[in-house]
Amino acid sequence: MQALILIATIIIMITVKEIENLANLARIKLEEGEKQGLTKEIDSILTYLDQIKKATVNIDFSPKPGAVFNAFREDTVIVTSTEDRERILNEAPDREKDFIAVKKIIEQDIDL
Amino acid sequence: MIDIKNLTIKNAHEDMKSGKYSAVDLANAYIKVVNEKNKEINAYLEVFADIIEQAKEADKRFKDGTATILTGIPFAIKDNILIKGRIATAASKILDNYHATYDATVINKLKKEGVVFIGRTNMDEFAMGGSTENSAFGITKNPFDTSRVAGGSSGGSAAAMAMNGALSALGSDTGGSIRQPASFCGLVGLKPTYGRVSRYGVMAMGSSLDQIGPFAKTVTDAEIIYNVIKGQDIKDSTTINDNTYSIKKISKKPVIGVPRHFLGGDGIKKDVLDNFNESLEKFKKLDYEVIDIALPNIAYSLPAYYVIMPAEVSSNLSRFDSVRFGLHKDGKDGIDDYFLTRGAGFGREARRRILLGTYVLSSGYYDAYYNRANAVRRIITEDFVKAFEKVDIIMTPTAPAPAFKIGEKISDPVAMYLEDIFTVTANLTGMPAMSIPSGVSKVEGKDLPLGLQMTARHGEERVLFSVGKEFLGE
Numbered sequence: 001m002q003a004l005i006l007i008a009t010i011i012i013m014i015t016v017k018e019i020e021n022l023a024n025l026a027r028i029k030l031e032e033g034e035k036q037g038l039t040k041e042i043d044s045i046l047t048y049l050d051q052i053k054k055a056t057v058n059i060d061f062s063p064k065p066g067a068v069f070n071a072f073r074e075d076t077v078i079v080t081s082t083e084d085r086e087r088i089l090n091e092a093p094d095r096e097k098d099f100i101a102v103k104k105i106i107e108q109d110i111d112l
Numbered sequence: 113m114i115d116i117k118n119l120t121i122k123n124a125h126e127d128m129k130s131g132k133y134s135a136v137d138l139a140n141a142y143i144k145v146v147n148e149k150n151k152e153i154n155a156y157l158e159v160f161a162d163i164i165e166q167a168k169e170a171d172k173r174f175k176d177g178t179a180t181i182l183t184g185i186p187f188a189i190k191d192n193i194l195i196k197g198r199i200a201t202a203a204s205k206i207l208d209n210y211h212a213t214y215d216a217t218v219i220n221k222l223k224k225e226g227v228v229f230i231g232r233t234n235m236d237e238f239a240m241g242g243s244t245e246n247s248a249f250g251i252t253k254n255p256f257d258t259s260r261v262a263g264g265s266s267g268g269s270a271a272a273m274a275m276n277g278a279l280s281a282l283g284s285d286t287g288g289s290i291r292q293p294a295s296f297c298g299l300v301g302l303k304p305t306y307g308r309v310s311r312y313g314v315m316a317m318g319s320s321l322d323q324i325g326p327f328a329k330t331v332t333d334a335e336i337i338y339n340v341i342k343g344q345d346i347k348d349s350t351t352i353n354d355n356t357y358s359i360k361k362i363s364k365k366p367v368i369g370v371p372r373h374f375l376g377g378d379g380i381k382k383d384v385l386d387n388f389n390e391s392l393e394k395f396k397k398l399d400y401e402v403i404d405i406a407l408p409n410i411a412y413s414l415p416a417y418y419v420i421m422p423a424e425v426s427s428n429l430s431r432f433d434s435v436r437f438g439l440h441k442d443g444k445d446g447i448d449d450y451f452l453t454r455g456a457g458f459g460r461e462a463r464r465r466i467l468l469g470t471y472v473l474s475s476g477y478y479d480a481y482y483n484r485a486n487a488v489r490r491i492i493t494e495d496f497v498k499a500f501e502k503v504d505i506i507m508t509p510t511a512p513a514p515a516f517k518i519g520e521k522i523s524d525p526v527a528m529y530l531e532d533i534f535t536v537t538a539n540l541t542g543m544p545a546m547s548i549p550s551g552v553s554k555v556e557g558k559d560l561p562l563g564l565q566m567t568a569r570h571g572e573e574r575v576l577f578s579v580g581k582e583f584l585g586e
Contacts, residue, residue: 014471022467025474026426027447029455030463041525042468048526049472049481051415057487067356067570068307071349087197087213093440102435103446 014043114141116276121333124279125181128174135170135184138279139163139228142186146230146277154252155262155271156231157191158199166228173226181336182225188278190269191232192239192315193324195219202315203247204237206432206439206457216313217348218282218324218341225340230278233268237459238429239289239317241265242531245522246461253518254296257558260515263293269327270297280337281327286318287417288510288535290325291547295510295563298549299327300334300580305570306542307352309338310345318424319350321417321539331548331580338573357571362504366575368395369405369503379530381513383553387562388509391550391583398582405499405506410537412488417536418529419472419485425462426469432457464525493541500569505579508534510547510563514555534565544568546576548584 019039023030030038080088085098094101114133127133143163150156160166163186170184189195192202194212196219201207215223222229236246244252244267252267254260255275262271266283270293273281283290285303294301302325309324316322326337344351370392375385392402434440434453441452458466472481499506512533521528538545550564564583568575580586 018471019467022470022474023463026463026466026470027430027450027454028458028463028466029451031455034460038464038467041464042471044526045418045464045468045529046471048529049415049419052412052419052484052488053480055409055412055484055488055491057484057491068350068352071346071351073346073349084213087211091210091213091437093434093438100436103449105446 014039014046114138116141116145116279119279120330121181121185121280121328121336122330124185125183128184129179135167135174135228136164138184139167139186139230142230142277142279145275149255149275149277152253152258153255153271153275153277154250155233155268155275155277156188157201157203157234157249157268159231160198160229163228163230170226170228180225182222182227182340185227186230186279187222187227188230188233188269188272188281189219190235190266190281190283192235192284192317193219193282194313194315195229195232198232200232200315201249202238203235203249204457204459204462205248206453207437208248208439210438212313214313217310217345219313221341221343230272233266233272233281235268236265236289237462238315238425239265239284239286240425240461240465242288242292242528243516243518243521244268244293245518246459248459251518254515256297256560257515257556259517260560261296261518263296263511263515265289265293266327267293270294270299270301273297273299273327273329279329280333282324282337282341283327284314284317284322284324285539286321287421287539288532290327291535291545291563291565292511292531294327294547295549295565296515296561298561299329300331300546300548301325301327302334302338302546302573302576303538303544304338304342304573305352305357305544306539307350307356308342308544308571308573310343310348310351312345312347316428318421318539319428320424321421323539330586331546331577331584332586334546335577352571357569359571360504360569362575365400366504366579367502368392368400368402369499369506370402371407371410371506371508372404373406374410375508377512379512379533380509381553384509384511384513384562387551387553388507388564391564392507394583403503405503407492407495407499409488409492409495413492413537413540414529414533416485416488416492417532417540418468419481420489420540422465422469423473423482424469426466426473429458429462429466461525489540492537496537496541496543496567504568505575506567508565510534510565514553514560514562538567543570544573544576546580548580
């Protein structure tokens with residue numbers, strides 16, 4: 001019995017490769033040295049989270065009216081003051097005049 | 113000399129109104145303490161340079177008769193709540209030197225009252241943690257014992273008050289981040305009903321869980337702040353109005369329910385349990401009826417929370433793209449900038465939770481984790497609603513132990529998460545909960561504060577206030 005549990009634990013273990021994949025999806029560059037540690041930590045957290053699989057959940061999931069409603073409002077244009085616009089633009093790491101500057105994303109110039 | 117140690121909002125207001133001292137005098141008294149103590153405690157990340165100017169404005173209002181209960185009251189603000197023109201970092205390197213471009217709704221409301229902002233307080237990065245050790249700008253120490261943590265994530269706000277460096281403070285609470293540090297620092301801390309206080313202008317962590325709330329020395333003070341900051345807001349579509357939840361008429365004294373079956377775990381310290389039982393005895397002496405209740409699924413709260421919260425974190429923190437605001441690390445192209453910036457800007461716990469959230473939301477695991485956790489959240493809420501048919505208020509300790517040592521839990525994320533065992537339920541259910549000081553635990557010759565947590569039905573903060581006041585003799 002104990003051996004069986006051990007095998008089951010090994011099977012659900014998360015791998016360094018999976019961590020690399022998650023970091024790729026989350027757009028985070030990980031340091032080589034932290035991957036092993038992160039794998040171990042996330043694995044221990046997932047083992048803890050697996051408890052929720054034991055909960056008996058047999059409830060009706062069809063939508064029913066709750067107490068809280070979404071609140072709609074008109075999508076109106078609000079004119080931002082020059083001062084506020086400056087504040088926002090100044091927070092951008094790079095700006096050119098009244099635009100936020102980014103790197104070119106088209107790889108080749110197209111001759112028109 | 114102003115006795116700021118024993119000062120409350122109510123007293124300070126009366127004193128300023130009667131001219132016993134001015135808002136400038138009061139501000140100076142707090143500045144003096146902050147200058148003496150902040151270097152060691154590290155409660156404030158920044159002490160504002162214009163405190164006296166703010167206080168002078170407050171004094172004008174006392175002169176022209178427009179002063180309100182909060183005019184001139186010194187406030188500490190958690191660094192994830194935006195004050196226009198001031199730096200707001202959420203204790204993250206990715207927002208180092210970011211200036212808020214607008215006021216949070218709660219700040220707008222406090223400005224209208226003419227409060228005095230003392231500074232912005234330290235926290236766990238993006239409010240992720242239970243000790244304020246995850247700040248990119250140093251650890252906040254507990255003023256009751258500087259070898260211990262102040263709690264978290266709103267540890268800076270709690271420590272600022274406990275060192276007498278502010279008369280009141282705002283924090284945010286996603287899984288206990290106001291109540292647990294309040295408990296560690298001997299304060300009152302309130303997490304209002306979800307939707308009661310606008311989240312507009314607070315940096316989102318777990319949007320279905322986050323609420324802003326007050327730290328105060330007394331329940332009366334917490335109620336005063338709550339009444340100012342609450343209210344429906346067109347800028348936060350999840351805010352509720354006074355009629356959203358029907359309020360149950362309580363004929364006599366509120367009945368107290370205790371989920372005794374949930375208090376027997378190994379993790380809960382004997383001192384905490386003894387103190388909790390003493391508190392219940394005190395309520396019985398005050399003629400309250402105390403009964404045992406069952407919350408059959410409460411043990412699943414913490415794992416369900418640690419699925420839902422990281423899922424929301426991974427979505428909310430995707431906005432840090434190195435283009436519009438915040439840190440920018442330059443790589444070979446746009447996508448490389450993105451990877452490098454997020455790699456350099458997010459600390460250990462933030463990346464841990466982003467990756468965990470990405471995992472539980474990814475296609476192979478979505479049903480097993482995220483959907484299941486949401487189903488569990490619903491059955492837990494139903495358990496509470498059912499329990500509230502018999503009782504009016506549910507009590508547990510706020511945290512399983514008093515403040516722990518700095519560094520004690522930092523290398524074991526699950527041990528740190530267990531800190532939230534009693535607090536996360538209120539965020540999952542959306543119900544209001546408050547921690548009040550209930551005594552001390554003597555550890556290594558120091559008196560460490562303990563907290564009693566009270567949870568009420570949706571929309572029934574007033575029950576928390578009335579019971580809390582009676583307990584503390586206010």
